[in-house]
Amino acid sequence: MGTRDCNHICDESSPGIGEAGRTGEWRTSLPVVDDTKCTASRLNKPTCFLCWLYCPEAVMTKAIPPTIDMEYCKGCGICAQVCPVQAITMLPEEKNIG
Amino acid sequence: MAVQRKSNMHIIDGNQSAAIAAKMSRVQVVAAYPITPQTPLTEQLSQFVEQGELKAEYVAVESEHSAMAVCTSASIVGARAFTGTSSHGLAYMHEMLHWAAGARLPIVLACVNRAIGAPWNVLNDQQDSISQRDTGWIQIYCRNNQEIMDTLIQAYRIAEQVYVPVMVCYDGYILSHTEMPVDVPDQADVDRYLPPYKPHTTLDPANPKNYNLVTLANPRIGVDGKLYHGYMELRYLLQEALQNSRETILQAGREFNEIFGRDYARMFWEDRSEDAEITIVAMGSLAMEAIVAADMLREEGLKVGVLGLRVFRPFPKSDVVQALRKSRLIVVFDKNISYGSEGATCSEIKSALYGTYINASIRNFIVGLGGRDVKARELAEATKKAIASLKETVINPDYPEWICQI
Amino acid sequence: MKANAVNLIEKEWILPGNRTCPGCALSLAYRHVLKALEGQCIVTVPASCATVLHGMYPISAVNVPCVNTPFASTGASATGLVAGLKALGRKGITVLAFAGDGGTHDIGIQSLSGAAERQIDFMYICYDNEGYMNTGNQRSGSTPLGAVSGTTPVLGKQQYQKDMTAIMEAHGLPFVATCSASYPLDLYEKVKKARTIEGTRFIHIHTPCPPGWLFPFSDTIKFGEMAVETGLVVLYEIEDGIFRLTSASESIARKGGNLQPVREYFTSQGRFKTITEEQIDELQEWVNARWKQCLHRATNL
Numbered sequence: 106m107g108t109r110d111c112n113h114i115c116d117e118s119s120p121g122i123g124e125a126g127r128t129g130e131w132r133t134s135l136p137v138v139d140d141t142k143c144t145a146s147r148l149n150k151p152t153c154f155l156c157w158l159y160c161p162e163a164v165m166t167k168a169i170p171p172t173i174d175m176e177y178c179k180g181c182g183i184c185a186q187v188c189p190v191q192a193i194t195m196l197p198e199e200k201n202i203g
Numbered sequence: 204m205a206v207q208r209k210s211n212m213h214i215i216d217g218n219q220s221a222a223i224a225a226k227m228s229r230v231q232v233v234a235a236y237p238i239t240p241q242t243p244l245t246e247q248l249s250q251f252v253e254q255g256e257l258k259a260e261y262v263a264v265e266s267e268h269s270a271m272a273v274c275t276s277a278s279i280v281g282a283r284a285f286t287g288t289s290s291h292g293l294a295y296m297h298e299m300l301h302w303a304a305g306a307r308l309p310i311v312l313a314c315v316n317r318a319i320g321a322p323w324n325v326l327n328d329q330q331d332s333i334s335q336r337d338t339g340w341i342q343i344y345c346r347n348n349q350e351i352m353d354t355l356i357q358a359y360r361i362a363e364q365v366y367v368p369v370m371v372c373y374d375g376y377i378l379s380h381t382e383m384p385v386d387v388p389d390q391a392d393v394d395r396y397l398p399p400y401k402p403h404t405t406l407d408p409a410n411p412k413n414y415n416l417v418t419l420a421n422p423r424i425g426v427d428g429k430l431y432h433g434y435m436e437l438r439y440l441l442q443e444a445l446q447n448s449r450e451t452i453l454q455a456g457r458e459f460n461e462i463f464g465r466d467y468a469r470m471f472w473e474d475r476s477e478d479a480e481i482t483i484v485a486m487g488s489l490a491m492e493a494i495v496a497a498d499m500l501r502e503e504g505l506k507v508g509v510l511g512l513r514v515f516r517p518f519p520k521s522d523v524v525q526a527l528r529k530s531r532l533i534v535v536f537d538k539n540i541s542y543g544s545e546g547a548t549c550s551e552i553k554s555a556l557y558g559t560y561i562n563a564s565i566r567n568f569i570v571g572l573g574g575r576d577v578k579a580r581e582l583a584e585a586t587k588k589a590i591a592s593l594k595e596t597v598i599n600p601d602y603p604e605w606i607c608q609i
Numbered sequence: 610m611k612a613n614a615v616n617l618i619e620k621e622w623i624l625p626g627n628r629t630c631p632g633c634a635l636s637l638a639y640r641h642v643l644k645a646l647e648g649q650c651i652v653t654v655p656a657s658c659a660t661v662l663h664g665m666y667p668i669s670a671v672n673v674p675c676v677n678t679p680f681a682s683t684g685a686s687a688t689g690l691v692a693g694l695k696a697l698g699r700k701g702i703t704v705l706a707f708a709g710d711g712g713t714h715d716i717g718i719q720s721l722s723g724a725a726e727r728q729i730d731f732m733y734i735c736y737d738n739e740g741y742m743n744t745g746n747q748r749s750g751s752t753p754l755g756a757v758s759g760t761t762p763v764l765g766k767q768q769y770q771k772d773m774t775a776i777m778e779a780h781g782l783p784f785v786a787t788c789s790a791s792y793p794l795d796l797y798e799k800v801k802k803a804r805t806i807e808g809t810r811f812i813h814i815h816t817p818c819p820p821g822w823l824f825p826f827s828d829t830i831k832f833g834e835m836a837v838e839t840g841l842v843v844l845y846e847i848e849d850g851i852f853r854l855t856s857a858s859e860s861i862a863r864k865g866g867n868l869q870p871v872r873e874y875f876t877s878q879g880r881f882k883t884i885t886e887e888q889i890d891e892l893q894e895w896v897n898a899r900w901k902q903c904l905h906r907a908t909n910l
Contacts, residue, residue, distance in 0.1 A: 123626030177625035181632035182827030231696035265723030269685030276689025413669035
């Protein structure tokens with residue numbers, strides 16, 4: 106297959122999710138949210154959302170309960186660190202560890 | 204068929220000619236840094252802008268590297284961009300010259316040819332632009348101030364058609380600071396000749412494209428599932444654009460003649476080539492001096508013609524072969540030197556002739572570096588010396604001869 | 610209304626699955642920069658980790674238009690974008706130059722200074738991970754005293770960081786500010802404010818780098834906060850010459866101005882493994898002196 110049907114004469118890129126592939130495969134630990142501890146979930150109202158605010162990957166939703174896009178979450182664990190009520194636990198990501 | 208039009212003669216120098224041509228091309232962004240002998244060009248343009256004669260953004264940048272960076276970004280966002288420089292300024296732009304061509308941005312640059320240090324020298328030779336020959340720019344050399352005017356206007360036509368930047372080169376002082384009559388075109392005619400710039404790029408938050416990202420060696424599938432170029436395909440397309448630009452250059456020259464009555468439908472200038480057994484090759488203003496030298500030699504009964512190189516990139520190989528078909532001796536004068544080898548235009552001529560039926564002897568002379576005066580008489584004498592050398596051997600020497608006092 | 614995690618705009622302009630390392634503060638900071646600009650910008654990016662984030666042809670990992678430009682040319686590229694937009698009569702788009710510390714403090718300082726002196730109407734954001742992290746951590750003009758890097762491998766860096774924000778302040782800009790990725794709301798507010806100001810605006814963002822500084826991915830926010838709490842990074846803004854402490858730095862000042870000692874910041878990062886007690890003392894003195902100056906300059910205490 107050639108690239109002649111690509112009409113670009115210079116390097117022009119269009120936005121796409123997963124540009125680096127499924128970065129969830131990079132994870133060595135997995136964030137698990139405990140909805141019984143999560144403030145927003147517990148109070149069932151939009152509050153806190155610090156996990157969403159601090160996520161460098163924009164894979165956290167600002168929802169009740171907050172969810173994580175595991176296809177792309179790199180497992181950095183920042184969400185677990187910033188959660189003021191320790192509602193997020195990082196568990197070993199068995200399938201990605203040697 | 205050339206149209207009849209009223210001439211509008213002005214006695215101006217090369218820098219003024221370039222400035223007026225840029226103005227008439229309705230450039231939208233000018234970015235330049237002063238360097239001798241380009242300085243009056245950039246001063247003139249800033250004056251046009253400040254006086255309101257030219258509706259453009261004039262950016263007095265802090266370096267030539269920035270001048271070309273301003274031009275690339277202005278061009279990619281959709282504006283017609285212009286800059287001018289010389290010598291060290293062009294060398295300092297080197298990285299950005301690659302970037303402009305690589306991103307296929309139709310910028311026009313006036314290179315006022317000047318020697319490069321060390322040691323310091325502000326006078327003319329062509330080492331500066333020749334050193335940039337592999338950056339992917341079209342290079343066109345001018346012989347006089349009329350050609351500067353006309354070539355610069357054509358340069359935008361060519362650049363914006365093939366999306367390759369064009370360097371218009373003219374000799375420092377010999378042209379840049381020497382006044383001669385120039386027929387200044389009417390703005391309405393230039394507008395007719397040169398349509399507004401249509402960019403191939405889009406920079407719009409509503410349609411967010413990214414340009415010049417890291418590109419892999421091999422093609423890659425895009426978000427639409429189609430296969431996109433790898434780095435090498437993009438490089439091939441640039442080469443292909445230059446290879447194919449000949450027709451665009453000739454067309455631009457032909458149509459220029461139709462509107463302005465001056466014919467540029469040629470890759471180089473020929474003088475008495477029909478019957479020439481000996482051809483002098485020179486580029487830029489030196490090609491004019493070569494015509495005077497040919498006059499002298501013709502008076503002595505020698506069948507001498509001149510090939511004045513105009514378009515150096517893309518190099519017109521087949522056309523050159525056609526023009527030199529009757530020559531048994533080719534004398535190439537270069538105002539540049541590829542150290543350890545020979546003059547750059549001589550290498551091109553040799554390369555063009557290789558494998559053809561033309562088996563002429565070639566003699567290369569390096570002349571006029573750092574402003575050393577080159578007289579027609581010296582060109583004629585060198586040509587005679589080359590003729591005499593044929594008695595010893597027809598084989599081309601490894602290295603050029605220098606016309607200097609060593 | 611001040612931004613908070615609840616009311617902050619939900620739309621994202623950086624896309625999941627990009628190439629940044631896990632725990633990347635640059636990615637976090639950029640996410641909030643683009644939120645503050647609501648994507649209404651054209652970005653110019655020199656060689657840097659941001660280039661990596663932006664993706665590889667033909668796919669970009671951001672939803673904003675961008676031109677990549679050679680390392681030394683960021684300020685000039687922004688100038689060209691501004692000039693081009695002006696020539697074409699296009700309005701309402703912020704030109705954003707987004708460069709790392711190597712691209713700002715070192716190779717890009719000339720074109721940045723030129724653009725700032727010309728008062729070009731654009732926003733320049735330097736995200737500072739204190740070294741050439743994209744090439745695997747070599748020393749830059751912003752690498753701190755005592756830090757080991759690829760080019761200070763044995764002794765650690767022997768010089769202090771270049772204070773780029775002070776240099777930019779000296780250009781007489783209408784707005785300069787310092788931020789930290791660990792304080793995204795402060796960052797958001799500053800970019801949002803800068804968006805409304807005309808002229809050259811300079812924002813410096815401290816962005817801790819887990820693989821370069823040698824700390825766990827999960828601790829990015831912690832180290833950014835520690836830098837502010839110790840006064841190694843001071844959060845401030847200078848608008849039309851008026852200096853204000855902001856966010857955590859303002860709170861510290863209001864609560865008596867007592868900074869945390871710098872010691873733990875250095876002893877808990879792998880990059881400071883060769884730092885000496887003398888260097889830590891020296892740095893503590895430097896921090897104290899600078900903090901005193903900041904308290905003296907602050908008009909909002």
